[in-house]
Amino acid sequence: MSDLDIDQLAAQLHRLQRSGRARLPNKAHATRFLDSTLELIFPNIIGDAEPCSSHDIRCRIEQAEQAIELALAPYLPEGRDHAGDAVHQFFHHRLPSLVDALWLDAQAIYDGDPAAHSVDEVVSTYPGMLAIAIYRIAHEFFALGVPVFPRMLTEIGHQRTGVDIHPGARIGPSFCIDHGTGIVIGETAQLGEHVKLYQGVTLGALSVTKELASTKRHPTIERDVVIYAGATILGGETVVGHHSIIGGNVWLIESVPPYSLVYHKGDVRVKQRDDHGMDEELLRWFPSI
Numbered sequence: 034m035s036d037l038d039i040d041q042l043a044a045q046l047h048r049l050q051r052s053g054r055a056r057l058p059n060k061a062h063a064t065r066f067l068d069s070t071l072e073l074i075f076p077n078i079i080g081d082a083e084p085c086s087s088h089d090i091r092c093r094i095e096q097a098e099q100a101i102e103l104a105l106a107p108y109l110p111e112g113r114d115h116a117g118d119a120v121h122q123f124f125h126h127r128l129p130s131l132v133d134a135l136w137l138d139a140q141a142i143y144d145g146d147p148a149a150h151s152v153d154e155v156v157s158t159y160p161g162m163l164a165i166a167i168y169r170i171a172h173e174f175f176a177l178g179v180p181v182f183p184r185m186l187t188e189i190g191h192q193r194t195g196v197d198i199h200p201g202a203r204i205g206p207s208f209c210i211d212h213g214t215g216i217v218i219g220e221t222a223q224l225g226e227h228v229k230l231y232q233g234v235t236l237g238a239l240s241v242t243k244e245l246a247s248t249k250r251h252p253t254i255e256r257d258v259v260i261y262a263g264a265t266i267l268g269g270e271t272v273v274g275h276h277s278i279i280g281g282n283v284w285l286i287e288s289v290p291p292y293s294l295v296y297h298k299g300d301v302r303v304k305q306r307d308d309h310g311m312d313e314e315l316l317r318w319f320p321s322i
Contacts, residue, residue: 058182060189062104067186069097070170071163074132075156098124105182119177127173134206138165141207145229161210164196171200202236204228205256212262221249221269225256231281233263239286255291 073093076085085093101120139156143149155162167190175183183200191197195214198204202218205226210216212232218224222236238250249269258273260266261281266273272288273279280296289295 056107058104058107058185060104060185062100062106063182063185064189066097066100066104067167067170067189069093069100070128071166073097073128074135074166094124105179108180119174119179122177123173127177131169131173135166135169137207138162138169138209141209141227141229142211145209146211159210159213160194161196161213164190164194164198164213164216165204165208165210167193168198168200168202168204172202172204175200202251219251222251223253225254225258225275227257228254229259231260231262234260235265235267237265237267239268 073090076090098120101123102117105120136152139152139162142155142159142162143152146155149155149159167186171183171186171190174186187198187200196210196216198216198218199220199222201220202222202224204218204222204224205228207227208224209227209229211229213230215233216230217235217237219237224236236252236254238245240250252266252268252271252273254260254266254273255275255277257276258279259277260273260279261283263282264279264285265283266279266285268286270288271286273285274289274291274293276291277289277293277295279285280294282297282299283295284297285295
């Protein structure tokens with residue numbers, strides 16, 4: 034690249050930054066805030082923290098506050114008052130109840146998974162628990178009206194766990210994600226308490242047009258519902274009634290009443306192989322064998 038080309042590129046990037054398009058939260062500081070906050074909520078389980086005094090914990094809270102202030106610094110000076118209010122609200126008013134909520138989620142995962150031997154194991158090793166924790170932190174900032182930053186946090190969670198939860202979703206207490214990989218929960222989804230999701234579940238929209246951006250596009254899942262692997266539930270008017278079970282690989286775009294059992298009946302064939310290899314009928318089903 035010639036010197037002239039580099040000068041043109043530099044001028045173009047400078048114009049972009051001055052236009053305000055580059056005014057975004059700092060991702061490195063957002064990650065530091067997130068990890069610091071997770072260590073505060075789950076002491077001695079996430080991270081390498083040793084048992085410490087209340088004074089040490091206070092210092093860590095201050096470090097987390099500093100990290101988020103640095104993360105939100107690109108919004109200043111325009112958003113200085115609002116960003117500062119959001120930080121104060123989170124640490125002084127939202128965090129105590131958030132701690133209680135996340136331990137309820139951890140207990141729900143432990144209660145719902147026979148492979149879990151303790152709540153500490155759930156917190157320290159389960160990707161579903163990590164995804165829920167990051168979502169709940171991000172949701173608080175979404176509710177406080179902080180732009181972009183909540184979505185940045187949940188995308189960090191998405192990268193770490195394979196679970197994609199929009200920070201605007203409203204999820205009740207004692208939420209359980211088992212396995213988790215591939216789960217997608219849209220912005221306007223609403224989930225009641227004691228909901229359990231398995232891997233590959235999608236709670237999505239029937240339409241993705243911009244005209245519907247301000248409407249409820251994603252389903253409502255009432256309390257005590259279990260949704261098994263690979264199920265897809267779409268639409269803002271779709272309501273899954275409480276205490277229902279949605280089976281694996283179900284495609285659902287209409288409401289179902291409470292205590293429903295919804296399942297997909299596939300055509301599964303079992304055929305005995307002979308000693309000489311595949312017969313003609315089996316090769317029609319699996320031509321690449």
